[in-house]
Amino acid sequence: MNLPTTEDRDPLSIGLSTKSDDDVLALLLLRQKQALDAVEQAIPQISRAADALKRATQADSKIGYSGAGSAGLTALSDCLELPGTFGFPPERMRMLYAGGAENLLHLAGTHEDNEAAGHHDFQTSGLGKGDILIGVSASGSTHYTLGTFQAAKAAGTETIGLANNPNTPLLELSDYPILLNTPAEIIAGSTRLGAASAQKAALNMISTLVALRLGHAVRGHMVNLVADNEKLKARAHRILQDLTNCSAEVAENSLEQAGGRVKTAALMILQNIDATRAEQILEEHSGNLRPFL
Template sequence: MKKLTKLTTETHNPKSKQLDQMSTDSILQLMNEEDLLIPKAINKVLPEIEETVEAVYHSFINEGRLFYVGAGTSGRIGLLDAVECPPTFSTLPEKVQAIIAGGMDALMVAVEGAEDDFDLGVHDLKEHGITENDVVIGIAASGRTPYVKGALSYAQKIGAKAISLSSNEGSEISEYADIAIEVITGPEILTGSTRLKAATAHKMILNMVSTASMVKYGKVYQNLMVDVNATNYKLKERCKKIVHEATNVSYEEAEEVLLKTGFKVKPAIVMILANVDYSQAKLLLEQSQGFVREAIGNSR
């Protein structure tokens, strides 16, 4: 197991040696400068991210699921992305899930020893009934968390796609992965505090993976969230705006059609642009596997 002193994420950043004596302005300027390095680091691992998106998309079309697995900050970042998928894309909560070392109690307070337990990672994946159709993304900035290694090892054992996401080159979790994403963001301004650059990079990468996968899965028309789940006033207003932008009808007409669909955006757009009723729009969408553009094209 790699010693912490050999990990890039644990080394001292020479730019912040006097952090405790810097002015507020200087601290913020330095943090901003360091954060600008994140997109460059991500750019270097775009091929691995692309592989990951293809794996997730392949999983989705085969009734598979996406699991984020991590401890501490890494687990919380996975949860943040997972819980945004149902309202944004109307996916079932089971489609994208987060598994955190120590369970949901670990969201607020660290559960002692959980992240160091290899077998617990195996156990938690078994509890979720992982199959060969699923994708497991193990997240660990250090790249050495035993809990994540256990989860990835079990994923590989049963034939699920195992993907590692870390911020150190040659990470230990990469040895348990079919695809290894090692996004090297360098030393943190606060030594070892990987909730900073490393975590930000991981959050950005998970955004890319889930969003791009959902685009390929038919959850988007043009650049609009056509599968948004309208559960409150704000989201219903957003639905009207989306239908208006996609079809150029007035807000009033958009609302009128949305009322007929129960505020489902996809059939509303198809009804307007294909000039069909609700039942026909639903049939066209069913035939196109949910792709709005294809459904409209098929109507012609």
Template sequence: MTAERLEALTPDPRRTEGVHPDHADLDRLDVGELVRVLADDQRGAVEAVRAAAPALTRAVEVALPRLQRGGRLVYVGAGTSGRLGVLDATELTPTFSWPASRAVPLIAGGEQAIREAVEGAEDDREAGAADVHGAGVGPDDVLLGIAASGTTPYVLGALDAARAAGALTVGLSNNPGTPLLLAADCPVLLDTGPEVISGSTRLKAGTAQKIALNTFSSAVMVRLGKVYGNLMVDVKATNAKLEGRAVRLVRHATGADEIAAREALSGSGGSVKVAIVMLLLNVSATEANARLDAQNGHARAALEEE
């Protein structure tokens, strides 16, 4: 038997590559049952993230000091994982006014790969390292390496380069014991097991990655003072929908009427956080900004300041 034939017969140890034991007749299901099966299997993504909560907690706690010093979040992935990294990085600016320059998405194959497959890009370990060097990754940065398989060469090359540069590395993989988890400073296992459509990690493996990234970045932003109570007070109002949301947030936090909320927002340059401090303390925008600056942007601390 040839080595190639033997390799073909050897089961892939990665759980995401396994054949799901419960759905051998998936193609025979009627549409209603097919939709139910696909939807129900997604519950495994939530369970995987819940199991990873301690690892995510540690990653947030270790990342915070670097980000408080001005470090960046750098996302690295290929295919679905890379696109999820691009999505999380992109959404931080409108949601939390996080500077776009401090959320750096790197995807195997470059921007073209966001919309179409770039053949072989994920297999290029040197390209991952080169992209990290090109982004100027340094000691205060936090690199999130995302790979369902945990073996993607592009991501592993990026992770090695980031560690060599002194950055903190967080690895998200859907398979235990993989090179990505072994190499990362903060390994996060999202053990989702086999997919309903075997090997299609855009399903619950990708969902688990999306939830984990949302959880990590949102927790970081809360701890950095981007939230007051559970209100997204650093929202960047760049369209009519968000302008309306800003007014509602100010009214909810302060009890002010719409006219007062709009006036405060106008005086604050559109900052929900500043407007809230202005109204609750009856101070000018200048004073509100000074109080927030003194408390590193934390609205609650600014409001409690004597």
């Protein structure tokens, strides 16, 4: 019987109980590395998807994510992290998760079979024409995720689909399909292992490339962050000192006047202007600090 790769059994998994702990861990790590090799093969597809996400971001469109189970958790992680890391506006982010927020603690599997729920969640998400939806499904055939993509197609929403099996419905439905052709899992079907690592890496690459092209990542710094806790304030002070060669005192004062917004504080220092004028200039340059460095 020919099984999809995500359900197949890795031949090296046989006899694991007879191996030492170190040998088992080494094998697990090997398969993780091989899963990441699949991401390298998908770089051209990832590049096209990143360009689509960049265009949507520049157009102030909404960005949605959809998924179920562990693949949905990978999508959720990316959705939640983008505002804090790169300053994506949280009010423009949407998460469509099978079973909703109440399913996050228990991950009941029945919700992923509900295609109609995917349609419903998309229709109530506010996503529409000009927006973009990123769907993650290791199998590429999760009914809930397919439901969100079918509704997206009907609404004129662009789609980026990540799957770990080739020739699957999710990839066929996607405007920007990304095949992450990872090997069979050491524990057959446990796609929170290698498949999830590949998904996470691909999503990280997409968002980081977009942030770089939009000027949200400059000289290796997250300049679009808003410093709202002690750790981020300390990081913001270091960023300002590195980018502007200012003193620690100037960095602290400027950041406070800028309400914790690093780009605003940097431009205040570089141009010797107040926060209001710095915000105006940044808006005129689509939030890109790079021309002033």
